[in-house]
Amino acid sequence: MIDFEFTPIMKMAKEFTHNYARDVMRPIARKYDEEEHVEPTEFIQKTHEMFRSLGFSFSTANASGDKEEKSEHKEKHERPKMEMNLLGAIAIEEIAWGCPGLTLRIPGPGLGGAAIMAAGTPEQKKRFMKILNGPKPSYGAMALTEPGFGSDASAVATTAVKDGDYYIINGTKIFVTGGDMADLYVVWATLGKDLGRAGIKAFVIEKGTPGLKMARLEHKLGIRASDTAEVVLEDCRVHKDNLLGGEKKEEKGFKGAMQTFDATRPMVAAMAIGIARSAYDYVYEDFVVKNGLEINYGKPLHKRGYIETVLEDMEAKISAARLLTWKAAWMLDHSLPNLKEASMAKAKAGTVVDEITQKAIELYGPEGYSRRHLLEKWMRDAKVYDVFEGTGQIQRLVVARAILDYTRKELK
Amino acid sequence: MTVNILAPSLFNIPLMLYGTEEQKKKYFTMNKPDQFQGFTSALVEPSVRFDTEALKTTAVDDVDDFVLNGDKAFVTIADSALATLVFAKKGSGEGLAGIDGFILPSGGFTVKEREKNQGLRALKQFSISLDGARVPRNEVLKLSGGFANLLARSRTASIALTTGVCRAAYEYALAYAKERIAFGEPIASRQSVAFTLAEMAMEIDAMRLMAWKSAWMLDKGMDTYKEASIGKRYAADAAMFITRNATQILGGHGFVREHPVEMWYRDARSFAVSEFMAIV
Incomplete structure (x- = not known):
């Protein structure tokens, strides 16, 4: 049964994030709304250092967590030591109170990280999260939506064709949050339309990979401090080790x-x-x-x-x-x-x-x-x-x- | 029915929290665990401008007794209760803080006509007149400003009660929507019906969590007046949405008394207008 009592860490996180939102984010919220596409460089750096010094990250990537640890808690019917999702929900509410656009600009694993944690192998989680939790501000983006579909994610038209140890990706992704600044992109592609949903796979593509190009930025109604990009993949070669969940695990697609x-x-x-x-x-x-x-x-x-x-x-x-x-x-x-x-x-x-x-x-x-x-x-x-x-x-x-x-x- | 059964708790809970040892001994020994004992309370007054914080019923200090004057309405099982806890304004007390409870025995007031309500027809409620009833000092329940706490408790219970009625209506409509065939398929397979059911399910979850949170706060001894008041109002609004749509999903069958959904729709209207389980 859910306990409405905040743990000391939750109380601390709520207070800390609220103060940060009020003192750091609110004062610049209007500026980055008006100046769409101007990178809040100072804010990004400052926020990154601050959270890093606390050992706290705004990652939704704790989501899947460690399966073994979780089942242990389930058996004992105990409150897990850290209810990371609950803690995240409490803290992120405060941060968004400061400015939702800037919230989406906060470096960290982001949506890409969440996908890696949900679908990646243990090695992939380790390898990519190291990049996303590195000393420099970094960001993991999710590239799922395409011009031809939004809600119907099974309609992925971006293709992945096997070529030796590599896959060759071609397609256009839109509405990629943080697509301008991401260090890696989780790109969803199909191995073949005839395979249906089973053929849809996620590939982690690192920034700088030839054939990966940020094409343009959207001009939006709101959350203007956060940029949303169109990303084009042209014969982009991605190693099979970057296929989330590995090649064999069909169900993980x-x-x-x-x-x-x-x-x-x-x-x-x-x-x-x-x-x-x-x-x-x-x-x-x-x-x-x-x-x-x-x-x-x-x-x-x-x-x-x-x-x-x-x-x-x-x-x-x-x-x-x-x-x-x-x-x-x-x-x-x-x-x-x-x-x-x-x-x-x-x-x-x-x-x-x-x-x-x-x-x-x-x-x-x-x-x-x-x-x-x-x-x-x-x-x-x-x-x-x-x-x-x-x-x-x-x-x-x-x-x-x-x-x-x-x-x-x-x-x- | 539930409210009939709950009526004694409207007497017993205030007594447990604020009664003297003597009062507790007297009334709790009258409570027999193996049979239903009629105890109740009287709070609501017959006025469209009724305000819990400004009761019209007065208790005036007169030598050894308090003299009660005023009318109360929607008093559950007033005709058969062994004792009734009447809430009245004592002296010059302001707002909720000036309210105390006065215990009257069976026959200590005039029972008037049985209330006829839109829903909750199994519920036996009456208007009563106090007509200068005298209450000895040892039968006064000194709330010491605790009336807000009692309201928080009853309002929390009201959220839970509302959740139950909403669930009944929702579950009935859901089962019906899966069985009822129109144009060759269950009506539940159409988004207009399915989304309505989804919305109902969301609201039920939300109000249940509100009840739980209020109850948890009460358990922790926290001031729950605001939380319970907000929750009760929210749940009462959502209850109208849910029971109305449950009736709608059944179409014409929802309007006839062969199915219970029209009853829940009528019952649900009471939650917004109830106080201290009265009317409810």
Whole structure:
């Protein structure tokens, strides 16, 4: 059963990350929103050094963890020493509260790292994580989406053709978060359309590999501090040792990609909650703290004003989304299958962050629409949280299939 | 039914937390473990402007007794309870802090007509008039400002109760959607139905976690008033969404009383308007 008590490390991480978000990220959030595509070099370096000195990384890569260690905890029904996913969810909410765009700029294993941890062999995990956790700021990107598909990951058109000890990769990948700065890319390609899902494999391609080219940067609605790139692969030769999970493990292909999401969706949900909270806190500060308004929790409706009712509603939604997120992260920490719960958390958080950031502007009036305040930025930033890592519709599809016990064919 | 059965806890829990040793001895020995004993409490008053924090029922100090005046409504099993805990404002106390409990024996007040509610029709609730009922000092439950804590407890229980009703409606609709064939396939295989069920499942999970978190905070002795109040309101809103859609998924069959979903829809409406399990 989930324990709502924060461990001393969780308390410390929450406080530390919150202070960092407030003192370091918030002051530059507007700048890097306005100056899209300008690299926040100083922030990257500073953040990297800071987390490195703490021995703490914003990796969702702890997700799969060590299988043996996990089963041991399961048998003993104990709280694992470090609930890394829960800790990550708590900390990343604070960081995203500072600025979601900059959050995605924080060096570390990133989505690429998460995929490696979910689908890689022990040797691959060791080898690539060494690169991603190195002394210099580094970043692992995930290159899955293509111009021809988004949600339907089985429609991969990028090809991988075997040539001796190498695979030759050809194709175009879009919407690669951090695709401009990545040290390695996890690129999903098919060994042949006739093989279906079993033929879809992930390859780790290091920066500088001939044939790997960053083609262009997207101009986006929000999260502008983080760049999203189009990556083109032209006869890119990748050694077979870079095929995630190795050549033999058939089941680690497409399923591996999907398992990545069990770990990343709760983290993305936590980020969304961080944004929702930043908008809520901003409005709360002005209306409640500075203006002497009181929120009468539990008062009957005729004794409450519109604004306090809206604020309480926001708080309830944040709480609901956060509890779903913690549950999904906690299940992963305890080696429980969390496919459904990860999607629930993501769906709920993706919905409430849009609602709350929109409503916050309404409460604020014309001021809220002005770029003098960050409210309008948060509303723009929020939208992608109901889109990337699986759209809200895809999350609901995953949940619906799980509760109905339906296959892909039974529920399209 | 659940609320009927829970009625004694509305008496016993406040007594356990705030009663004197003498009171506990007296009333807990009246409780027999092997049979249902009627105990209840009276909080809600018959007014559209009812506010828990501004009770109209008063308790006035008069020599050895307190004299109670006012009307209460939605008092569960008021007709048969061996004792009823009446919440009233004492003297000049402000808000929740000025409220104490007063124990009245069976027949200590006038029981009026049975309440007729939209749902929860198995529930026996009555309006009562206190008409200057006298309560001796040793039958006063001094809450010492603990009324907010009692509300937090009942509101937490209300979240759990709401979760149960929602689950009943959701599970029924889910099973129905898998069986009901339209255009050659189960209606559950259509996204408009399946996504609605997914949304219902999400909300149920969320409200259950809210109940658990509030209960956990109560167990830790934390101030849970805000958490429980927010959770109760959220769950009550979600309950309308869930039971309404459960009814919708059954189509015309959801509207007829042959299936229980219309009942859950009516029952669910009570959660937003209940206080201290009254109405509920």
